[in-house]
Amino acid sequence: MDILQVAKRANVSTATVSRVLNGFPGVREKTVARVRRAIAEMNYVPNPNARSLRVGRTRMFGLIVSDVNNPFFPELIDAFEALAAAEGIEVIFTHTNYDPRRLHNCIRRMIERSVDAIAVMTSEVEEDSLKEAINAGIPVVLMNQRAMAGKYPNVLVEYTTGFREALEHLLALGHRDIGFIAGPQSLNSARGRKDAFTAALRDHGLHVRSEWIAIGDMRVEGGRKAMDALLARNPRPTAIVASNDLMAVGALQAAHASRVRVPRDLSIIGFDDVPIASMVHPPLSTIRHPRREVAARAFECLWKIVQGREIAVDQPLHPHLVIRNSTAPPAGAKRR
Amino acid sequence: MDILQVAKRANVSTATVSRVLNGFPGVREKTVARVRRAIAEMNYVPNPNARSLRVGRTRMFGLIVSDVNNPFFPELIDAFEALAAAEGIEVIFTHTNYDPRRLHNCIRRMIERSVDAIAVMTSEVEEDSLKEAINAGIPVVLMNQRAMAGKYPNVLVEYTTGFREALEHLLALGHRDIGFIAGPQSLNSARGRKDAFTAALRDHGLHVRSEWIAIGDMRVEGGRKAMDALLARNPRPTAIVASNDLMAVGALQAAHASRVRVPRDLSIIGFDDVPIASMVHPPLSTIRHPRREVAARAFECLWKIVQGREIAVDQPLHPHLVIRNSTAPPAGAKRR
DNA sequence: GGAATTTGTGTAATCCTTTACAGCTCTTCA
DNA sequence: TGAAGAGCTGTAAAGGATTACACAAATTCC
Secondary structure, three states: OOHHHHHHHHOOOHHHHHHHHOOOOOOOHHHHHHHHHHHHHHOOOOOHHHHHHHHOOOOEEEEEEOOOOOOOHHHHHHHHHHHHHHOOOEEEEEEOOOOHHHHHHHHHHHHHOOOOEEEEEOOOOOHHHHHHHHHOOOOEEEEOOHHHEOOEOEEOEOHHHHHHHHHHHHHHHOOOOEEEEEOOOOOHHHHHHHHHHHHHHHHOOOOOOHHHEEEOOOOHHHHHHHHHHHHOOOOOOOEEEEOOHHHHHHHHHHHHHOOOOOOOOOEEEEEEOOHHHHOOOOOOEEEEOOHHHHHHHHHHHHHHHHOOOOOOOOOOEOOEEEOOOOOOOOOOOOOO | OOHHHHHHHHOOOHHHHHHHHOOOOOOOHHHHHHHHHHHHHHOOOOOHHHHHHHHOOOOEEEEEEOOOOOOOHHHHHHHHHHHHHHOOOEEEEEEOOOOHHHHHHHHHHHHHOOOOEEEEEOOOOOHHHHHHHHHOOOOEEEEOOHHHEOOEOEEOEOHHHHHHHHHHHHHHHOOOOEEEEEOOOOOHHHHHHHHHHHHHHHHOOOOOOHHHEEEOOOOHHHHHHHHHHHHOOOOOOOEEEEOOHHHHHHHHHHHHHOOOOOOOOOEEEEEEOOHHHHOOOOOOEEEEOOHHHHHHHHHHHHHHHHOOOOOOOOOOEOOEEEOOOOOOOOOOOOOO
């Protein structure tokens, strides 16, 4: 079923078939039709390996994420894939399971498959791993790796905007005593979120009470424990912002277990807007992470690089607050 | 950076380098070492396209699912991928978004990429789409497509076992009045679940009260509406089994909204055991779908076919009940 | 009418591995 | 000692597409 068969059937050379296949100009109308018919009749599908071998590109992009099981990622993967499919690019994807050392393996695998470009959407990135891709001539785009801003194309998300909106919402409701559930400060992404939150707080002239900041593991369990710690404080915050939704869900559970009613006794705001956020009770107000847009930017960036076009300077994307039912005025307060 | 360079450096023929690369026997110890060194020094990575072109296999498997955003799938994908990676197989995956017609495109894409095998893990399958893969000589494995049992290798899940366990649990608690939230009966998978439930009910000598069966869309919203309908019945069931967790979560929300306490006033059991099941309040008792095992079976099956080995006859897998906190004795009853 | 283009198509080299086959050197054995 | 066999390694032909280059025919231009 190779191109030669088609060429014979259409009574032309393989070169001509190839030209038709790739839509090159300069083939007579009638010849094109003849070739097309032969292709259809023989149900011919070009061999991608032969093509890639010759052309040096595979039309495959790699996508590396931290964890498929984290509900944050499916939308991102979905968006990336949809765009890729539209351009005829196949995506192969792997995950590091949060282990930056595994990034190295992932990238190696992608190099071995000779993908045309790689998007790295993990919270943690070791630069050494990237170098290997660069050395192999494969362009890379990162997500929100401030530490490497400038060195690599990088889709940035301005967390502060989201926290500021959340804060303004809480302040408007009358809250003044606001706690925070942070992630492990050894993780870039968690540190970034905490810094953004404290920055937003400071912008509003509020100071950060360290006893109102608890640290969790970015998962439900950690949120539960962090909330237990915060509930034991005296005085206690009247509102809590969590640095991701999973921990906010844990916080909700802990509050429930301690018979603290949300939102009447305590307001909770999450971050990310993963699907569960709207499925818990009460539905969680949360800051929506623009991950579909992140995926889109990342893909476009790689696509441009691969085509040898200019890439624009990174303008950060902004998360926005989504108000649901986990926020209300503090007990005994009236709206101002 | 081709094999010729390595061969020159190691002072052998490309054939010998290839033999070393592929671990073929019959190369002198010393030569192997020399070649290995050359490979390492030159940081040589074989070109997969050239290899695939020659060998006729790509070491890529396709995985087609219904929906990445459905929390059911990530674990399945993860498990499939992990096994594949262990064998040096790359997975490319796509989703049909529940549209059986899109399966056709998905399979076409996979054929164009000339994957070595395809696993189809969607709820709905049109046979015509599969034929194209078979014609292209690509083996296919299905998940739970009873309609095509026998024609294609097929990983079956015996839903009845799970429902029977759920039922026995509810009966032991003292429930007799048990309702069911089904999915759209136009979908194979939803119909299969409903049939399995009614079969389990009948096995226990209970009859099916049609007014205690409601139909939802397999998502949270549909579960909510279905539950509202069931709550309006008189008499009302004391326990509800939903045909997936998302609808069970919706049911939980509806119960909550109607001030029906779960599990005190009403017991709810879900199906699948997706991550949210344990994150809602109360944590949902549910029937765990053995999807990691499904993925494993599917992969092994394809792997055997690709290697030309015998494949075993399908023994179905069994889901099992996971008891959490959404089930309790009916109001005013004591355990028997 | 002949030179210069333009248009359309074919020839053959190339991309990089794998592998059938051949050939060489050394043992081993009768 | 000569033949047979074992153990290594090299030669060269695939495998299926793309593409630089060449060439023939048709058109345009002086």
